[in-house]
Amino acid sequence: MEIVVCVKQVPDTTEVKIDPATNTLIRQGVPSIVNPFDKNALEAALQLKEAYGGKVTVLSMGPPQAKDALKECLAMGADAAILISDRAFGGSDTLATSYTLASAIRKLGNCDIILFGKQAIDGDTAQVGPETAEHLGVAQVTYASRIEVSGDVARIERESEEGYEIIEVKLPAVVTVIKTLNYEPRYPSVKGTMKANRAEIPVWTAADLTVEEGRLGLKGSPTQVRNIFTPPRRVQGVIIARDTAREAVAELLQKLTEAKIV
């Protein structure tokens, strides 16, 4: 079974800072990590390989330092890693990112299942997985909490706001995963880390992919970021603590009346 996992290197913080002049993320001085949901996707891939055999390849599109993220994935047990990196990819929005990832997946060929985290903790759009499926013209299942494979069919449990859905899809397919799939992805082993440190990670540039230049990077990105801001914190509410419900309700009614709500 050929399994591809797309991983993104993200800043190690959920409090991303934005450059007000360019409306882009400030990455300087913030340590980077593998996007946590992508580690759940990799753990799922490694478990699928253990159950059904095959190969796990991790792909990342990003600057040269994204190799560190790929090395961590190799240390966890991935068989191969490829960095997709080129100045031509700079300024990519999710459409251009997914187009580029899809081109790399096509170049790999014969992929049975392509795994993504449900979302990246910096961009947070959750668009890249589904958009990649559209570019590839394959089925997609999002928010997977369990994946089983039988022949060329995957049986996937997905979490929705109403509960769980069980979906069967014919492979190849794109699957985006949530944390409950495996909660604690494995740690890199010492042997794996040594192997990863020695590994040469191939870098694919735009010239290595079959792509239309106008669909890459800033040129291929229709998204316009007009403003990015942190919403003001909500002011703390009023806590009513009384010995009995009757007293609490009486005080609540008094406060609502004073505020002219009732």
Ligand SMILES: Cc1cc2nc3c(=O)[nH]c(=O)nc-3n(C[C@H](O)[C@H](O)[C@H](O)COP(=O)(O)OP(=O)(O)OC[C@H]3O[C@@H](n4cnc5c(N)ncnc54)[C@H](O)[C@@H]3O)c2cc1C
């Ligand atoms: C106009 C514009 C310009 C931008 N310019 C830049 C830029 O110059 N440099 C820059 O770094 N970002 C840039 N970004 C941000 C970039 O588009 C997003 O970070 C990227 O498309 C992923 O979107 P996301 O973070 O919302 O990921 P999500 O869609 O939330 O990610 C879902 C999953 O997709 C996979 N994934 C996402 N991104 C990648 C990736 N790069 N490689 C492999 N797998 C991935 C992971 O599995 C992840 O869990 C720009 C965004 C916009 C709107």
